[in-house]
Amino acid sequence: MGEMKTITVELKERSYPVYLQRGGLRELGRLYLEHGLGGRAAIITDRTVEKLYGPLALKGLKEAGVDAQLIPVPAGESSKSLEWADRLYTRLIWGGFDRDCTVVALGGGVVGDLAGFVAATFLRGIRWVQVPTTLLAQVDAAIGGKTGINHRLGKNLIGAFHQPQFVLIDPQLLESLPERERWSGLAEVVKYGLIRDERLFERLETQLEALARLEDVKALEGVIARAVEIKAEIVSEDERERGIRALLNFGHTVGHALEAASRYQRFLHGEAVAWGMRAEAWLSQKRGGLSPQEFERVLKLLRRFPQGERPEGLDKETLMEYIYRDKKARRRTLYLVLLRGLGGAELVAVGEDEVRQALEFLVS
Ligand SMILES: NC(=O)c1ccc[n+]([C@@H]2O[C@H](COP(=O)([O-])OP(=O)(O)OC[C@H]3O[C@@H](n4cnc5c(N)ncnc54)[C@H](O)[C@@H]3O)[C@@H](O)[C@H]2O)c1
Ligand SMILES: [Zn+2]
Numbered sequence: 001m002g003e004m005k006t007i008t009v010e011l012k013e014r015s016y017p018v019y020l021q022r023g024g025l026r027e028l029g030r031l032y033l034e035h036g037l038g039g040r041a042a043i044i045t046d047r048t049v050e051k052l053y054g055p056l057a058l059k060g061l062k063e064a065g066v067d068a069q070l071i072p073v074p075a076g077e078s079s080k081s082l083e084w085a086d087r088l089y090t091r092l093i094w095g096g097f098d099r100d101c102t103v104v105a106l107g108g109g110v111v112g113d114l115a116g117f118v119a120a121t122f123l124r125g126i127r128w129v130q131v132p133t134t135l136l137a138q139v140d141a142a143i144g145g146k147t148g149i150n151h152r153l154g155k156n157l158i159g160a161f162h163q164p165q166f167v168l169i170d171p172q173l174l175e176s177l178p179e180r181e182r183w184s185g186l187a188e189v190v191k192y193g194l195i196r197d198e199r200l201f202e203r204l205e206t207q208l209e210a211l212a213r214l215e216d217v218k219a220l221e222g223v224i225a226r227a228v229e230i231k232a233e234i235v236s237e238d239e240r241e242r243g244i245r246a247l248l249n250f251g252h253t254v255g256h257a258l259e260a261a262s263r264y265q266r267f268l269h270g271e272a273v274a275w276g277m278r279a280e281a282w283l284s285q286k287r288g289g290l291s292p293q294e295f296e297r298v299l300k301l302l303r304r305f306p307q308g309e310r311p312e313g314l315d316k317e318t319l320m321e322y323i324y325r326d327k328k329a330r331r332r333t334l335y336l337v338l339l340r341g342l343g344g345a346e347l348v349a350v351g352e353d354e355v356r357q358a359l360e361f362l363v364s
Helices: 024-034 045-063 082-094 111-124 135-141 171-176 179-197 198-212 217-237 244-249 254-261 269-286 292-303 316-325 352-363
Strands: 005-009 016-020 039-048 068-073 104-105 127-132 146-151 153-160 167-169 333-339 345-350
Touching: 005 217, 016 217, 024 045, 024 104, 024 167, 024 171, 039 045, 039 111, 045 068, 045 104, 045 171, 045 316, 068 082, 068 135, 068 352, 082 111, 082 171, 104 111, 111 127, 111 135, 111 146, 111 153, 127 135, 127 198, 135 171, 135 179, 146 244, 153 167, 153 352, 171 217, 179 198, 179 217, 179 244, 179 292, 179 333, 179 345, 198 217, 198 292, 217 244, 244 254, 244 333, 244 345, 254 269, 254 333, 254 352, 269 292, 269 333, 316 352, 333 352
Parallel strands: 016 167, 039 068, 039 104, 104 127, 127 167
Antiparallel strands: 005 016, 146 153, 333 345
């Protein structure tokens, strides 16, 4: 078992620690008690994660004297629905869970968003903790208190801000994660490097494949820690995304359009973001925010990602429609996160013709 590292998300009375430790899942019971979470625990998970880690999570809590119970939902995005939230409310009510109980979200971003939403709304909000089990959730989704579910008219349209009591990251859990999912999570790490930390970007340049293939677990832990620090800093400055938190959307305006235009079937989230970053880096370079050399470095790193799913063949005008449907589009003026050097970013108004050219660069 590795050493435990603690990173704090500073939010005044809502501040909380993110614990990072190889093998840390074994500490869940101890941390639960240390945080004064005395009541019963509802471990919300998905069926895949339940099989892999449910017994260990349950045992840890029970050995600490906590009355805990596993509540699984099917794996996959379709569980992030009002229907599944409703089923979870029913389980909690039938199970006699009261205001003193705690939700433990054990899983990837889907479980985190759904369980967090249920915790935010059940009995007007109960306490919860996050145990993210995908790389994407460890470096991104589990930090910052955004919870939510999908509506048939769009993703993440229903939700709440609800900060957890603590987050426990155990990088060892990534050993069972399919490599494709690890690459998807790494795309978000590239994003952090590009918008905020050139050194992190350089670490990825030297170690990308070793990180994805878990050949260097120490390096991976270091990269996860740095990503969590960056996300924690940004969330501390801007919990409700009124300003700087929007910079986390680098690569996402185009990325979300790629996901939507392919009906969420073709790309994993990080894969779409990796393509989106290419297009948005192209725009950054066109606007003079990146030098040709810097732009080439970005492309070179992103070309090392698996190229299985590509945006070619997607209709440009359909993509334009989705881009302008994005939350950040006010009338036909689009505000995009563009890079200012490697490690810096800003929100910039971009013309429609330039966006079209960026898509041309991507899909041709
Ligand atoms: N709240 C936020 O700030 C935020 C940020 C980014 C993304 N998200 C949300 O996160 C979701 C995507 O999250 P995700 O990429 O983690 O997907 P996911 O939760 O669907 O997990 C991906 C797959 O991996 C499986 N899995 C999880 N952990 C595993 C493990 N350790 N070993 C083997 N298999 C494992 C899951 O069962 C699932 O099939 C999206 O719904 C997105 O909207 C939320
Ligand atoms: Zn993302």
